[in-house]
Each structure stands twice: as C-alpha cells, then as structure tokens.
C-alpha cells in the first residue's frame with residue numbers, strides 16, 4: 571500500500587491532556603498498592619514512557635513484553651506468543667498492561683491468560699486507543715485514552731510497516 575496522506579486524528583495537545591487524565595485516574599485507583607506497569611512493545615513504547623512519567627505512584631515497577639502473532643484475523647487460526655517476557659515477578663502485585671491499541675483483542679486475550687497464572691492480585695488494561703471495529707475477543711479495557719470506531723492509524727508509537735512511530739501525534743493513513 572502506498573501512503574497518499576496522513577490525516578490528523580488526535581493532536582499532540584489532545585494526547586498530552588488525555589495521558590495526564592489517565593495517569594491521575596490510575597494513581598487514584600491503585601493509591602499505594604504494589605503495582606507493575608507492563609509495556610507491550612513496540613507500539614506502546616511512546617505512550618508508556620509518557621504515562622509512567624505522569625504517574626505519581628510511589629513504588630511503581632516497570633517491565634516490558636514483546637509478542638508476535640501469526641495467522642489470519644479469526645480466532646480459530648490466530649496464534650500469539652512471547653518473543654520477550656517480563657523479567658520481574660508479578661506475584662502479589664497489581665499489574666497494569668499498557669497497550670497502544672486494542673483491535674481484534676487477540677493480543678490482550680493471550681496476555682491476560684498468561685498473566686493470570688502468575689499470581690498477580692489484579693490485571694487491568696490501559697489502552698491509548700480502544701478500536702472496536704474488528705474486535706473478535708471480548709476484552710474489557712479498564713482505562714481508555716480514546717475510543718475509535720474505525721480507521722488505520724499511525725504515530726505516537728503506532729506504525730505502518732515500521733514507519734511513523736516517532737510522530738508526536740496520531741494520524742489516519744489515507745492510501746493512494
């Protein structure tokens with residue numbers, strides 16, 4: 571696909587203000603309880619670094635996962651696996667999974683099932699963008715930056731063929 575145009579969807583100012591509001595909600599929710607924030611690489615990297623720096627949680631721990639997924643979109647033929655797992659123990663801690671986009675829901679379905687077996691006190695998801703158009707797995711997002719009906723978006727960590735992750739705002743890709 572050739573990209574004709576990038577159409578602004580969420581501006582840098584809108585993102586900054588939503589991230590600050592999410593950080594405040596998350597801080598209020600967990601207060602001082604033991605908490606690990608897990609970044610789902612690569613897409614969530616920019617959102618994650620802004621979010622955790624906006625949070626005031628006194629003992630927040632950070633970790634990272636990277637997942638790969640094979641197969642077509644439908645639930646019967648989609649396989650998700652770790653290419654990088656967390657390195658710190660989740661036992662006896664609350665876990666906040668930090669995602670850029672929840673789309674079909676397969677990635678989060680896999681991660682929730684994996685983390686559930688690790689003895690976490692609770693598992694919650696913060697998604698910068700919750701996109702419902704192609705949802706196949708029932709995933710409840712706990713904190714959401716922006717709900718989005720449809721559209722192929724890039725920027726602020728989100729790529730098209732590995733490009734555009736460094737853009738400070740979010741755009742919709744308009745193909746030629």
Ligand code: PRP
Pocket residue numbers: 610611612613614639669670671672673674675676677678728729
């Ligand atoms: C994207 C995105 C989410 C996942 C959501 O990752 O960052 O992790 O897809 O899709 P789903 O809800 O349909 O499972 P991608 O596999 O493109 O990798 P990336 O984060 O490294 O860009």
